[in-house]
Amino acid sequence: METKEVAYRAAMELEETLKKIDQQQINQLVNEIKQAKRIFVSGAGRSLLMLKGLAMRLMHLGYEVYIVGEVTTPAFLSEDLLILASASGETTSLVNTASKANKIGGKIISLTIFPESTLANLSTGIIRIPAYTDKLPESDENQKGILPGGSMFEEAVLLLADSMIVELALEQKVPTDRAFEKHANLE
Numbered sequence: 001m002e003t004k005e006v007a008y009r010a011a012m013e014l015e016e017t018l019k020k021i022d023q024q025q026i027n028q029l030v031n032e033i034k035q036a037k038r039i040f041v042s043g044a045g046r047s048l049l050m051l052k053g054l055a056m057r058l059m060h061l062g063y064e065v066y067i068v069g070e071v072t073t074p075a076f077l078s079e080d081l082l083i084l085a086s087a088s089g090e091t092t093s094l095v096n097t098a099s100k101a102n103k104i105g106g107k108i109i110s111l112t113i114f115p116e117s118t119l120a121n122l123s124t125g126i127i128r129i130p131a132y133t134d135k136l137p138e139s140d141e142n143q144k145g146i147l148p149g150g151s152m153f154e155e156a157v158l159l160l161a162d163s164m165i166v167e168l169a170l171e172q173k174v175p176t177d178r179a180f181e182k183h184a185n186l187e
Helices: 003-019 023-035 045-060 092-104 118-122 151-171 176-182
Strands: 039-043 065-067 081-085 107-112 125-128
Touching (some): 023 081, 023 125, 045 081, 081 092
Parallel strands (some): 039 065, 081 107
8 A cells, every 4th residue: 555545544534533522622621721821741752742743833822831841841830731642541651740730739631542541530621532542452433543553642632732723823813824933943
């Protein structure tokens, strides 16, 4: 199968995954972003890379945003928002981060496949992304796609994040082409 055909099939599978996400859960995250004093993001592996993309876009819109673990990241406070992404909802480092944030009292929104996971239970809210996982047997609800591993979860996180940016930019009346005025210029 040629790369272009694989990409097309993956896009169709991604469409089906995104259709199943609860809009109310997305609305909660958008509202928490608007109300937060500062926004922190964390994940592991490719999930972290997807949230770094969200952090960059939020910064372009003027939000104060940090990536957990970076040397310039300040202390998390009770008026802050922590956004986490973990397909399993059991990633030890993220569970530890959520536990600390919970004790501090800030808001936590987790993106995960498993709404009953440890991470979800530590969170103020979740966005359940019903992507394929090899942690469950294949079924009508859990069908392996064309892409490897957790790709569908990660790509759903990225597309959902970029889509929220469009909504936030429209509401703030910031044209997305003007948002790039804050883009890095020392590259």
